[in-house]
Amino acid sequence: MKKFSYKSLFDVTQNIFEKIGLPPDEAYQAADILLQAELRNIPTHGLMRMPEYINLWKTKRITVKPDFKIIRQTPSTALVDGGKGFGLVTGPKAMKIAIEKAKNAGTGWVAVRNTYHYGIAGYYAMMALEHDMIGISMTNANPLVAPTFGLTGMLGTNPIAVAVPTKNQPPFVADFATAPVARGKLDVMVEKGLDAPEGVLQDKYGHPTTNAAALREGGALKTLGGDPERGGHKGFCLTAIVDILTAVLPGANFGPTVVPTLGYVKDKKNSEDKGIGHFFGAIRIDAFQTAEEFKEYMDEWITTFRKAETIPGKERVIIPGDPERESEKEKLKNGIELSPKTLKSLLEITSEFGLNFPEQ
Amino acid sequence: MKKFSYKSLFDVTQNIFEKIGLPPDEAYQAADILLQAELRNIPTHGLMRMPEYINLWKTKRITVKPDFKIIRQTPSTALVDGGKGFGLVTGPKAMKIAIEKAKNAGTGWVAVRNTYHYGIAGYYAMMALEHDMIGISMTNANPLVAPTFGLTGMLGTNPIAVAVPTKNQPPFVADFATAPVARGKLDVMVEKGLDAPEGVLQDKYGHPTTNAAALREGGALKTLGGDPERGGHKGFCLTAIVDILTAVLPGANFGPTVVPTLGYVKDKKNSEDKGIGHFFGAIRIDAFQTAEEFKEYMDEWITTFRKAETIPGKERVIIPGDPERESEKEKLKNGIELSPKTLKSLLEITSEFGLNFPEQ
Numbered sequence: 001m002k003k004f005s006y007k008s009l010f011d012v013t014q015n016i017f018e019k020i021g022l023p024p025d026e027a028y029q030a031a032d033i034l035l036q037a038e039l040r041n042i043p044t045h046g047l048m049r050m051p052e053y054i055n056l057w058k059t060k061r062i063t064v065k066p067d068f069k070i071i072r073q074t075p076s077t078a079l080v081d082g083g084k085g086f087g088l089v090t091g092p093k094a095m096k097i098a099i100e101k102a103k104n105a106g107t108g109w110v111a112v113r114n115t116y117h118y119g120i121a122g123y124y125a126m127m128a129l130e131h132d133m134i135g136i137s138m139t140n141a142n143p144l145v146a147p148t149f150g151l152t153g154m155l156g157t158n159p160i161a162v163a164v165p166t167k168n169q170p171p172f173v174a175d176f177a178t179a180p181v182a183r184g185k186l187d188v189m190v191e192k193g194l195d196a197p198e199g200v201l202q203d204k205y206g207h208p209t210t211n212a213a214a215l216r217e218g219g220a221l222k223t224l225g226g227d228p229e230r231g232g233h234k235g236f237c238l239t240a241i242v243d244i245l246t247a248v249l250p251g252a253n254f255g256p257t258v259v260p261t262l263g264y265v266k267d268k269k270n271s272e273d274k275g276i277g278h279f280f281g282a283i284r285i286d287a288f289q290t291a292e293e294f295k296e297y298m299d300e301w302i303t304t305f306r307k308a309e310t311i312p313g314k315e316r317v318i319i320p321g322d323p324e325r326e327s328e329k330e331k332l333k334n335g336i337e338l339s340p341k342t343l344k345s346l347l348e349i350t351s352e353f354g355l356n357f358p359e360q
Numbered sequence: 361m362k363k364f365s366y367k368s369l370f371d372v373t374q375n376i377f378e379k380i381g382l383p384p385d386e387a388y389q390a391a392d393i394l395l396q397a398e399l400r401n402i403p404t405h406g407l408m409r410m411p412e413y414i415n416l417w418k419t420k421r422i423t424v425k426p427d428f429k430i431i432r433q434t435p436s437t438a439l440v441d442g443g444k445g446f447g448l449v450t451g452p453k454a455m456k457i458a459i460e461k462a463k464n465a466g467t468g469w470v471a472v473r474n475t476y477h478y479g480i481a482g483y484y485a486m487m488a489l490e491h492d493m494i495g496i497s498m499t500n501a502n503p504l505v506a507p508t509f510g511l512t513g514m515l516g517t518n519p520i521a522v523a524v525p526t527k528n529q530p531p532f533v534a535d536f537a538t539a540p541v542a543r544g545k546l547d548v549m550v551e552k553g554l555d556a557p558e559g560v561l562q563d564k565y566g567h568p569t570t571n572a573a574a575l576r577e578g579g580a581l582k583t584l585g586g587d588p589e590r591g592g593h594k595g596f597c598l599t600a601i602v603d604i605l606t607a608v609l610p611g612a613n614f615g616p617t618v619v620p621t622l623g624y625v626k627d628k629k630n631s632e633d634k635g636i637g638h639f640f641g642a643i644r645i646d647a648f649q650t651a652e653e654f655k656e657y658m659d660e661w662i663t664t665f666r667k668a669e670t671i672p673g674k675e676r677v678i679i680p681g682d683p684e685r686e687s688e689k690e691k692l693k694n695g696i697e698l699s700p701k702t703l704k705s706l707l708e709i710t711s712e713f714g715l716n717f718p719e720q
Contacts, residue, residue, distance in 0.1 A: 074466025106434025
């Protein structure tokens with residue numbers, strides 16, 4: 001795979017977004033989120049997504065001049081209509097509102113409808129850290145996950161991210177899809193001819209399968225936990241809660257009514273397109289304890305788990321956020337690899353728009 | 361197993377709590393939570409717990425005259441010190457504060473320290489329903505769950521409950537431990553000589569095991585999802601987030617520093633006893649949409665999943681809250697069964713306190 005510098009990929013990404021009409025500050029913001037995904041080694045939410053974004057813009061499902069509106073608010077909440085803008089632009093604006101609300105009310109909670117894919121959930125949660133707040137971010141997505149005992153994908157892989165400030169330790173940043181395996185990881189298994197692990201997929205008849213291509217062939221992901229004897233119904237509860245907070249609460253498309261952006265997901269409901277939904281939260285630490293007290297105690301939490309005894313063959317308990325931060329450091333130094341497919345699509349897009357693509 | 365009427369068990373439970381010195385209204389409140397667990401078929405959080413509660417009172421870890429205090433507050437938040445009172449008394453008071461905060465600020469969030477086992481998480485979440493609010497409830501607990509790659513139990517089975525109001529449908533009530541299998545279910549497997557499912561337990565050496573007695577023999581529960589290839593690290597994130605919100609945020613004992621109430625859990629840290637912690641939330645629906653609009657849309661969510669196509673051999677997708685509500689109806693009519701062990705312990709307690717135990 002070819003490697004490119006962070007700066008060069010950032011610039012070309014910003015240029016693409018400017019070319020389709022985003023104002024420079026918004027193009028910068030959108031590029032920052034995609035490049036954070038690359039640095040944090042979550043390429044499924046990075047530049048790989050560019051063709052999908054461009055396609056949504058070309059087919060006029062997304063506009064670069066959305067009417068972003070606060071529809072309703074209270075001291076600690078806001079309902080935002082994203083006006084069919086990019087999630088990468090709407091999301092940061094909405095999270096900033098949550099942070100501002102928290103400054104006055106102790107916490108801030110913003111639900112968003114009429115928005116689209118917003119990149120990595122963790123980006124938004126981490127926005128709260130510099131304000132000494134716990135940040136929370138969730139979104140719904142294309143229906144790929146079957147509810148417990150259900151035959152077809154009816155829920156998104158609906159991620160949850162929570163970022164927690166610390167004193168001397170690096171922050172705790174959990175950012176995870178609530179499904180057992182990421183769609184992108186299944187794609188990699190298909191490319192490599194590997195089987196998927198047992199217990200995470202079912203085929204179009206509802207039978208367990210290890211066929212990593214099951215989603216493309218009418219199958220579905222199981223919920224986190226898999227079968228009920230291993231707690232899969234709890235995974236269903238979790239993914240459902242994210243769907244309710246992100247979509248039912250703001251009035252976006254929920255579960256199977258989400259208008260798909262993936263070619264192989266059937267549009268089951270011919271729904272009115274109200275976009276997907278996001279839910280953001282900011283909790284001011286000093287609403288509960290002094291930031292100093294809390295951050296020291298959080299450091300103690302992290303070091304307690306970091307130095308935990310491990311099972312045979314494993315060196316350490318991994319603190320959420322550690323691998324991503326290590327990746328960020330490495331890629332800033334050594335450059336970012338792009339898969340051949342992502343590179344090809346970026347070359348096509350830049351060529352179409354008359355933009356230069358960086359040398360390696 | 362013997363069956364008793366709801367009313368007779370309620371009365372004897374209230375009598376026991378009054379006998380140890382709780383004021384009548386608080387004894388009524390505590391009995392209501394335990395009996396709700398019985399009705400909802402969660403006996404592991406019902407009368408089975410009475411010996412543990414009595415023991416905590418006898419050993420003076422719990423007081424019946426706690427100094428319940430709001431330590432800090434903002435328009436949408438409060439930090440509560442439970443003063444080492446029963447979670448069954450402190451919990452409802454704290455959740456009421458969250459609901460009152462939400463009336464004015466749109467949402468209310470209350471973190472509690474110096475408190476103990478609070479029964480079923482769902483009870484508190486459901487308190488929000490009559491106010492047209494979404495209710496949220498979490499707690500930490502005895503450390504039984506090993507973090508991903510960890511050798512020993514360092515986290516509780518830390519439950520999350522979320523209750524969502526509806527119009528004509530019964531409410532959505534998710535109430536689930538974030539570990540793959542409940543401790544009580546493992547106890548039942550031991551009694552019946554059954555193996556535990558694969559992928560949910562490890563022995564004291566960290567090796568996978570299906571020995572249902574593993575927890576009593578120095579082993580630990582895995583996180584929801586099991587091994588990382590099936591998303592177990594996401595389960596770790598989830599259980600960790602509950603620990604941080606319920607314990608680090610209010611300053612209670614977190615993870616492995618929780619002073620155990622189970623005989624077979626070693627007190628690893630000889631910690632100062634700051635109790636366990638709870639975290640409660642109330643979200644006013646009409647902070648986002650009119651309650652009417654939301655409840656109709658939530659009904660649509662529920663009916664969409666209720667009528668979903670199912671996998672072979674399964675009749676329906678189960679909506680969170682359905683089985684518990686069906687159980688409640690049945691037990692109110694036909695009575696509540698007590699296991700021989702629970703019955704024996706209740707007979708001992710009532711005998712000790714000179715109370716009558718109801719006829720069958």
